[in-house]
Amino acid sequence: MPDDITDAIALDRRRFLRATGASTAATLLAGCSGNNQGDTSGNDSQGTNETETTTGGGSTGDDELTIIWPGGVNNINPLGWLTIPDYDAARMMYEPLTSVDSEGQAIGHVATDWETSDNGASYTWTIQEGITWHDGEPLTAEDVAFTFRSIKEYEWPYLGSLSSVIAEPSEITVEDEYTVTTPLTQPYAPLPLVLADLGLVIPKHIWSEYDNPTEASNTEDPIGSGPFVFEEREQDQYINFSVDDEYWGESVDYESVSIEIISSTDSQVLTMKDGSADMLRLQPGQYVNEIESANNLEVIEGGSTYVTYIGINTNRSPLSDRALREAMAYAVDRGTVADLVNAGYATPGFSPIPPGLEFYHNPDTNSYAYDQEQARTILSENGYEQQGGSRVTPDGEPLELVLSIQNTGNWPRIAEVLSRQLGEVGISVEVNSMESNAHTQKVSVEQDYDLTLNTWRVWFDPDPFLSPVFEEEGTLNTSQYHNDEFDNLMRQQRRATDPEERQGYLYDAQDILTEELPWVVLYYPQLLHGMRSSAWENSNPIPRYGMQSPYGLEPGTGPMVQLDPTE
């Protein structure tokens, strides 16, 4: 140490400037290298392709399928699930009564066939023989009847509308060991597709022992009938299943499934790239290019049931004026937004029903190709005069709207682009960004908003979506929209026994919605999965679930079941 430290400590100007300069440079360097996300570019080190590193849960040998989920599971109650991961976990073990083919049409699964009677107000199901529960007991019509009765008798978070359609439990009749009749409160054509989503069959011999099945979290030793048997689970880390050798359907060519829960998207992609995982659902636009460029991975696209839209509060002036909404529909450049935000992994569209529901989506409904001139003309012709840089409403108020969005993900970027596009035709839009729950509270619960942005993932059947959202009595009608003709068409399509007739009603219903525009639909984000194609082949996705489903395509099989290890 210097002999006289006091001298050394005394600040010398030159030393001070040198030190400050060096620190500032270092800090700037550190501070500016902010968000590293884009830098994990697609130059994969070739050597890591076939690495079978045992990171995370379980081995990645070809006898195990490893799937990445972003969230954990707390409740594997097949009827009482509360979140999507809970639901996906239940679907691994419990089988739905019906399923869908690659076009989204209803096919059999636990039920081989069904007949309607009483003008569609009663269904008789023929149950597949030879299905056994994981504990060895056979699955019979008694289990199916018990499932229907349980749905009706208890309050389940997401089965309210299904429950209201089922008649009194006492009227559900088991005709014989493999036949059951379920009368309904009214004719309900959507039933088979609704059951493909929600109708997971539960074992009577186990669930009849519960005092209150709604309280069962079912995380200890759940017994289902599906191809995968629950083995173990570590909260928020992983869930492991083994394959049921006695499965009645197509045999599975691997031995186990491990679900790894990784919440960070960066880590999800890295885990796929280094070969430690086999399947991951991708958010459109994020990392899709990276997965595509990796040698050991490929991107699989399934029929999308996502729809991204501008929600409009039609009960508020001036938004109650249809002409204004029409002008907005012309003013937005859907293609640009889709490209900018989703890197092109989204298809512009107009109907609220996504094209993944192939049979019901109306491809010829009213469309609004990007045309700013047209938008301006409509506004001018309907009393929205241009005054200086902006417009006023016919009442003389300045035309200023507020777009309420969540502050997560891509919403701020989409809002920014839309706000600019609408501003160019004279509709001034201010973006109000808020936290997710606050947004739900404001928009869905209080309905205190002008415009909002959101994406919905629609069920297999359009009715459980269109009905609560656009019908006057609908519980999710945040647009406060109502149209008697639409309500009428909805009632008719629910009762239609002939599929073509039903399609006709739904096509007309879509025409009304695209005419009146309670929503200005923007685009349909694609449903994408990353698959480790170097280890797995035969990826055949279904709509809505993509690769993430043990059921679909044909009775007794499904995208996950059909995967073959390459060897």
Added chain:
Amino acid sequence: MASTSSKKAYIATRVRNYLAAFAAILAVNFAIPRVMPGDPTTRFVGPGFTAEARQQLLQEFGLNRPLWEQFLLYLTNIFTGDFGVSFARYPTPVMELIVERLPRTLYLMGASVTISVVIGIPLGAFAAWNFGEREDLITTQSSLFFRSIPTFWLAILLVFVFGYLIPIFPISGATGSANHPSFIAYFVDLTYHTVLPVVTMSAYFLAGYTFLMRGSLLDILPENYIKIAESKGLSERQVLFGHAVPPAFPPVLTQLGFQIGRLAGGAVLVETVFSYPGMGQLMFEAVLARDYPVIQATFFFLAIMVLGSMFLAEILYTIIDPRIGGSE
């Protein structure tokens, strides 16, 4: 320094203040989640979720009862240790979540703080002793660097380099499998998974302690008694660590006390990047999901730990430093 007449009176005053702080925290802890817009059911609102289902959930969660009743229930639960069931992770009991995650976070944070203190204090002393020399400059500049960079950036960098490019460490998680043949095996697995997170947090804390120690020492080193110690012929190490560091210690102790208390809160960003299911991640998600029971329970524990450790630190002062709290 303090104006009380005895250490005992000093401690009594501190106890009174801490209890008041604790009471205030209890009240705020109850109020804040309920003031935020939305409630625990808003995150479930979506296709298929009926209004009746929402009402039923609200009732199950006890949110239909009047506020004063909820508050009384909250207080009783706190003092009987029954923290109820999580709303967001329904129906997992809150204690189960905490018991699972707290050890992981304490291990991560504890290891980080320990390493930082053990390395940081000598490093800061070393830098102060060599003030102005190259050793000092290198130490301070690198500390500044590690303190300035965003921790999540460093975390992502480490994951990418050591988890993917040179795959030595796991990319995510706290343990690799559920079943460990022995506690040692569990401990080894946990350690293996926490290396990268610990390195990330340590870099940040280390820089802090280095600076703190260095700054504190720079005040002490010019003092007369240091010169006297030197002239007595003591070795450099004896002067530095025997005579200079002890009086320079209180600021470090304050920081340490405060930090130990906050260990339970974990580091949200780091836990998120490493998908490390710890307390930080739990608290963050609970706030987002308006999970009142989890928010209340975790914030309560955090408050207890912070207040407790700061109180302990204050007691330690009175023991170590005769100047504080009066004589006798």
